[in-house]
Amino acid sequence: MQAMLEYDIAVIGAGPVGLAFAQALRGSGLHVGLFERAPEAAIANPAFDGREIALTHHSQKLMRDYGAGAALEDGAPLREARVLDGGSPFALRFNAEGDKAGALGLLVPNHRIRQELFNAVRADASAELHTGAEVTALSTDPREGRMTLADGREVRARLIVAADTRFSENRRRMGIGARMLDFGSSMMVARVAHEKPHQAIATEWFGHGQTVAMLPLAGDVSSFVLTLPTPRITQLMEATPEEFAADATRRTQSRWGAMELVATRHAYPLVAAYAHRFVGRRFALLGDAAVGMHPVTAHGFNFGLAGAERLASEIRAARDVADTAALLRFESRHRRGTFPLFTATNTIAKLYTDDRAPARLLRGAAMRLGAVLKPVRQAVAAQLMDVR
Numbered sequence: 001m002q003a004m005l006e007y008d009i010a011v012i013g014a015g016p017v018g019l020a021f022a023q024a025l026r027g028s029g030l031h032v033g034l035f036e037r038a039p040e041a042a043i044a045n046p047a048f049d050g051r052e053i054a055l056t057h058h059s060q061k062l063m064r065d066y067g068a069g070a071a072l073e074d075g076a077p078l079r080e081a082r083v084l085d086g087g088s089p090f091a092l093r094f095n096a097e098g099d100k101a102g103a104l105g106l107l108v109p110n111h112r113i114r115q116e117l118f119n120a121v122r123a124d125a126s127a128e129l130h131t132g133a134e135v136t137a138l139s140t141d142p143r144e145g146r147m148t149l150a151d152g153r154e155v156r157a158r159l160i161v162a163a164d165t166r167f168s169e170n171r172r173r174m175g176i177g178a179r180m181l182d183f184g185s186s187m188m189v190a191r192v193a194h195e196k197p198h199q200a201i202a203t204e205w206f207g208h209g210q211t212v213a214m215l216p217l218a219g220d221v222s223s224f225v226l227t228l229p230t231p232r233i234t235q236l237m238e239a240t241p242e243e244f245a246a247d248a249t250r251r252t253q254s255r256w257g258a259m260e261l262v263a264t265r266h267a268y269p270l271v272a273a274y275a276h277r278f279v280g281r282r283f284a285l286l287g288d289a290a291v292g293m294h295p296v297t298a299h300g301f302n303f304g305l306a307g308a309e310r311l312a313s314e315i316r317a318a319r320d321v322a323d324t325a326a327l328l329r330f331e332s333r334h335r336r337g338t339f340p341l342f343t344a345t346n347t348i349a350k351l352y353t354d355d356r357a358p359a360r361l362l363r364g365a366a367m368r369l370g371a372v373l374k375p376v377r378q379a380v381a382a383q384l385m386d387v388r
Helices: 016-024 040-044 057-065 069-074 110-124 169-173 230-238 241-251 300-317 324-352 357-372 374-385
Strands: 005-012 032-036 052-055 076-078 080-085 091-095 105-109 128-131 135-140 145-149 154-162 178-194 201-207 210-216 221-228 259-261 266-275 283-285
Touching (some): 005 145, 016 032, 016 300, 040 110, 052 057, 052 300, 069 105, 069 110, 178 241, 221 241
Parallel strands (some): 080 201, 154 283
Antiparallel strands (some): 080 091, 135 145, 178 259, 201 210
């Protein structure tokens, strides 16, 4: 019979948010266990996955605080963001006006964030890591939480935190539903070199039947992000590098000149999620299990970091790691910090991908108003930067 594994806090998922949460608790004296179903090699040396994360100013500070600041060295500054609608002459521009750093944020490869957070957890021994450990059963009672792993091991903890995926099976096991928004399309990301400079400007271009984003990286290279119905994304994934580059050049109307594919392509289904509750009895949700964002703002991981910071601060201040009042305070703070942008992002994504005449008229009016209303643009920029 295998011995029971016992922890103060058991975290399901050693992705970037689970790792960041462990670092947020370092020095607290709490015994933390991380349970990840992937093998250790996959999280110790994560593969390039094409995704670039727009880290806010506060998220950059947290990365440094958590010992993962080395990831920022591979980042590219984001000076301005522009939103275009088809052939409209109007453009929404968001910049860091008045900010000393002169940048809205920093675009950092997702695999580098994951790698450096893993390195930090290992260096600080902030948690015991169990890889290849899939959770098959989960329950809590007034005294403790219990988990069963696929290999038969049992885990007991005073608090269980699920920091897995937006499709979290552990969230479901605890009877917590989620608002799921399936956009019926997929997103493809690919690094491309181009002839014309991007000037550190990110561009989101809503065209007829497609959405294109160009995220500026080092040199004359950008992350090309294309949203289309899934069958068309599949075709582009299978195209030759030359065919793909020609298609990307055509879709962007040569605004950046001729393009060349310089890295692997990756495709992801577009589904957003927002949990009905973030906490339960001796249980809490973090990361995509709590809030899974549409990637149009590249903002999802910022919410994950913010959630880890909020939950850790409430736990540190409470007498019991699973104190009901503390968990409810975390939920309230995290809901206030995420729901407005989650709702706005989904509304924008739906409006700007709807090619019906009423939607085109509405977004045309929004573009014209936004172009002349400076306070609105400043408010959006402040939200994107998250300077505290």
